[in-house]
Amino acid sequence: MRKFALPMFLREEWFLGVSVSTSLVFFLAGDALAVDLSNPLWLALIFLWLFSVVLGSALAVVRHADCLAARLGEPYGTLILTLSAIAIEVMMISAMMLHGENNPTLARDTMFAVVMILLAGMVGLSLLLGGLRHREQQYNLQGANAYLSVIIPLAVFGLILPNFTVSTEGPTLSSAQEIFLVLMSLGLYGTFLAIQTNRHRSFFMLEDEGGEKDHGHRVTRSVPFHGVLLMAYLLPVVYLAEKLALPIDHSIEILHAPAALGGVVVALLVATPESIGAVRAALANNLQRSVNILLGSVLSTIGLTIPAVLTVSLVTGHPVVLGLQNADFVLLLLSLAVSVVTFASGRTNVLQGTVHLLLFLAYLLFIFAR
DSSP: OOOOOHHHHHHHSHHHHHHHHHHHHHHHHHHHHTTTTTSHHHHHHHHHHHHHHHHHHHHHHHHHHHHHHHHHOTTHHHHHHHHHHHHHHHHHHHHHHSSSSOOTTHHHHHHHHHHIIIIIIIHHHHHHHHHHHHSSEEOOHHHHHHHHHHHHHHHIIIIIGGGTOOSSSSSOOOHHHHHHHHHHHHHHHHHHHHIIIIITGGGGOOTTOOOOOTTGGGOOSOHHHHHHHHHHHHHHHHHHHHHHHHHHHHHHHHHTOOTHHHHHHHHHHHHHHHHHHHHHHHHTTOHHHHHHHHHHHHHHHHHHHHHHHHHHHHHHOOOOOOOOOHHHHHHHHHHHHHHHHHTTSSEEOHHHHHHHHHHHHHHHHHHHOO
């Protein structure tokens, strides 16, 4: 563990200055910057500026979470990583829900996009690249089953069941049903955390994996140091999320793009940092960490985002549409079923990775070709 040195700190954490200065600029002159968003060039500049700063800050959050992961060990490391990313997601969705014209499907589209990016795209890429490099890889089967045993009922209750209730019109829930879903989601997630961090920690570790500690070289300072910097990067993300909502809305309107594209943009910001960590772990033959990151992120996305957005909806009166429609409905069910088959043996290879990637390509197709 190296001692603190200001020149080294400035060299390593220079992006914190970018993040904070961008937040100050939009705090002092945000209204003026948003005046001319009807100009496509200015709109593109503002969008790329905010998107880059939010993504860079999110990557820095994950970098420090990765350092904490190596210091604290599993499963606490990946838990910190996933909770940091979900905090970003919840804050962005809440800010965009409350910004301007309400988009009742934003939370649904974002959650579904995160699930498909991680459960189809990134699981596929991790298994494919890991299989190409190491032929077969191992993970703890009990841990994967624990993740899926909670992911599946939460996904069905949150994203499918609203299509079949009759107390309200459309794919929505009544207030009583929403309160039950909030309590059930928090209860299941809390129970899962109890077994992950205490009662059955061994389910989420693989002692004989033999993989490289791909994140260990990053640990250079104390746990409080990385914890403070994680929060320092996270706070500007929370603030800039609201500012990013405006160019996203304008971009979708100008391009006449599907409304679901807004959810995809938010999902990319949330999922990219975790995806990098998961792929890097798979390439280092540390598939257990990759599985913990990806399945843990899917679980946190559904288990924590649904209670958060439903609570915002109940408090503010903004309606929320949760039920998936048409092709999305089928793709979610298919992805869950394939995941059960993929994580049923304790070993993976390139075939499972290829199947998951094809599901992700189908998801991308049906965003634009309904």
